[in-house]
Amino acid sequence: MRTMDEMEKDHSGKAARLAFSYYTLVLLIWSLVDWFKTKSTGIEFPILMIGCAIYAGVQIYLRRKTK
Numbered sequence: 503m504r505t506m507d508e509m510e511k512d513h514s515g516k517a518a519r520l521a522f523s524y525y526t527l528v529l530l531i532w533s534l535v536d537w538f539k540t541k542s543t544g545i546e547f548p549i550l551m552i553g554c555a556i557y558a559g560v561q562i563y564l565r566r567k568t569k
Contacts, residue, residue: 522557526550 529550536544 522553529553531556 527545529546533543533550536542536546
């Protein structure tokens with residue numbers, strides 16, 4: 503099994519950041535629309551917060567692992 507080279511790692515990292523940004527933006531917009539309609543954020547806001555916490559935790563772990 504071959505390992506990833508530097509370019510593949512860079513592309514993988516950029517794809518993860520773009521996916522996270524898209525995911526965050528969509529859930530935030532959905533949460534705001536729901537807030538203005540019903541005055542409740544619904545389930546999308548906790549999903550967004552959990553996703554952000556997991557992403558931040560993974561980033562911290564990977565940065566500490568590479569040092």
